Amino acid sequence: MSDANAAYSRIRRRETHASRSRPAIVTAVVLVLALAYLVTEIVLAAAGQQPLLASPTQMVQGLSSLGGVPVVWFVVGGIVLVVLALVLIVLAIGGGRRSRHVLDDDRAVVVVDNEVIASALVRAAADADSVDPDRAVAAVTHRAATVRVTPSSGVSVNSDAIRRALDERLQAWGLKPALRARVRIEKQGKVGA
Amino acid sequence: MNGTNRGLNRFFLLVVGLVLLALGAGAIALAALPNVLGDWGNQAKSVADNAPDWVAAPSVGQVSLLTVLIGVVAVVLALLLILFIARHGQGRTSRVIDDRTSDTGRTLVELGVPKSLLAAELDDRDEFVSTRVSAYDVKGTPTLKVSVQCRRGVSPVEAARIVTEALYGMDEVLGTRLPAMVQVTGGFRSRSAARARLA
Numbered sequence: 001m002s003d004a005n006a007a008y009s010r011i012r013r014r015e016t017h018a019s020r021s022r023p024a025i026v027t028a029v030v031l032v033l034a035l036a037y038l039v040t041e042i043v044l045a046a047a048g049q050q051p052l053l054a055s056p057t058q059m060v061q062g063l064s065s066l067g068g069v070p071v072v073w074f075v076v077g078g079i080v081l082v083v084l085a086l087v088l089i090v091l092a093i094g095g096g097r098r099s100r101h102v103l104d105d106d107r108a109v110v111v112v113d114n115e116v117i118a119s120a121l122v123r124a125a126a127d128a129d130s131v132d133p134d135r136a137v138a139a140v141t142h143r144a145a146t147v148r149v150t151p152s153s154g155v156s157v158n159s160d161a162i163r164r165a166l167d168e169r170l171q172a173w174g175l176k177p178a179l180r181a182r183v184r185i186e187k188q189g190k191v192g193a
Numbered sequence: 194m195n196g197t198n199r200g201l202n203r204f205f206l207l208v209v210g211l212v213l214l215a216l217g218a219g220a221i222a223l224a225a226l227p228n229v230l231g232d233w234g235n236q237a238k239s240v241a242d243n244a245p246d247w248v249a250a251p252s253v254g255q256v257s258l259l260t261v262l263i264g265v266v267a268v269v270l271a272l273l274l275i276l277f278i279a280r281h282g283q284g285r286t287s288r289v290i291d292d293r294t295s296d297t298g299r300t301l302v303e304l305g306v307p308k309s310l311l312a313a314e315l316d317d318r319d320e321f322v323s324t325r326v327s328a329y330d331v332k333g334t335p336t337l338k339v340s341v342q343c344r345r346g347v348s349p350v351e352a353a354r355i356v357t358e359a360l361y362g363m364d365e366v367l368g369t370r371l372p373a374m375v376q377v378t379g380g381f382r383s384r385s386a387a388r389a390r391l392a
Contacts, residue, residue, distance in 0.1 A: 004334075004372055007331050007336065007372055010332065011331060011374050014199070015374065020203055020206060024206055024277075027205070027209050028205070028275075032274045035267045035270055036271060038264070042264040046256040057255070064234070064238065064240070064241055071224045074224035075221060078217045078218065078219070080217070081217025084217075085212075085216075087210075088206045088209055088210030089207060091203075103349060103377075110375040110377065111376050111377070112353070113376075113377065115379035115380070116352070117349055120348045123345075169348075173348070
């Protein structure tokens with residue numbers, strides 16, 4: 001069973017963290033296009049044809065005569081490159097947690113999108129204090145679930161009852177990592193049922 | 194679930210990021226320190242004037258040997274990158290059981306079997322908008338992936354219970370326990386679909 005346990009914890013980890021496939025593929029495609037352009041220019045120059053933009057010789061001349069370019073362009077270009085670089089480095093070493101939670105289960109690894117948890121909490125809140133589910137919105141993050149209720153004008157909403165109902169649900173579900181419930185009642189009600 | 198090499202993804206992003214950081218910092222340094230820019234110009238000029246034959250002299254058309262070498266390296270690099278892109282998302286399998294332990298022969302079970310067993314249980318549940326069953330090879334172990342898209346307001350635990358019950362039923366039929374992953378999702382269709390009436 002330890003083999004299956006290892007496989008399950010591997011799946012659990014991989015399903016709750018981003019694979020970084022998309023940024024890696026996009027970066028690779030951009031690099032391939034740049035290299036393809038470079039090779040095209042080299043082949044055109046070797047064949048004695050007109051360059052698309054600049055022949056290899058012109059590129060090198062451009063690099064060696066940088067002194068003629070206004071300083072502003074260095075700053076702008078440098079800042080763009082540095083920002084791009086920081087984005088990639090953060091992607092490379094960042095945590096990459098996905099908005100999902102794990103449910104305890106004996107049979108299978110169960111991962112639940114935060115969206116589903118939010119929608120179920122809206123229903124729980126609605127059932128607890130007979131609020132219209134369309135008047136409640138839930139936001140679920142890694143450790144907290146916040147339900148916002150917009151009361152009908154003139155009707156008071158029992159936020160304690162809602163919080164108790166939410167806590168009870170969350171306790172029973174046993175999500176990992178655990179969620180803390182918060183209830184916000186909007187000051188401004190809305191007219192209508 | 195798939196076999197994508199995530200460490201490699203991160204390493205690749207880090208390397209490209211560091212190269213871009215060096216280029217960007219270099220460009221800013223050229224602008225910020227005027228004598229650096231001047232030095233750059235002088236250096237470039239002297240390098241260009243004293244370039245050896247294999248760098249400067251055209252050998253193929255108007256292209257020097259160095260340029261040809263750069264072109265070859267670029268082609269190799271591009272091919273490696275294409276290979277890197279193509280290796281993403283592998284690991285799907287269509288065979289969930291391959292048992293050679295018996296004396297009388299080998300037992301193969303294709304993905305279609307768990308698929309139809311689970312579909313029979315899950316397809317007419319009101320809680321789900323759609324269900325999808327696939328299988329991946331996780332470090333040599335075929336593992337089922339069951340994705341269910343819930344309707345609005347369905348409790349995730351209830352959804353998981355329905356699916357695991359179907360899995361236990363499947364185990365019963367197959368006579369063995371297939372490793373499985375259950376993914377519970379919501380999504381646009383479930384949001385726009387009417388709230389299900391549940392008894």
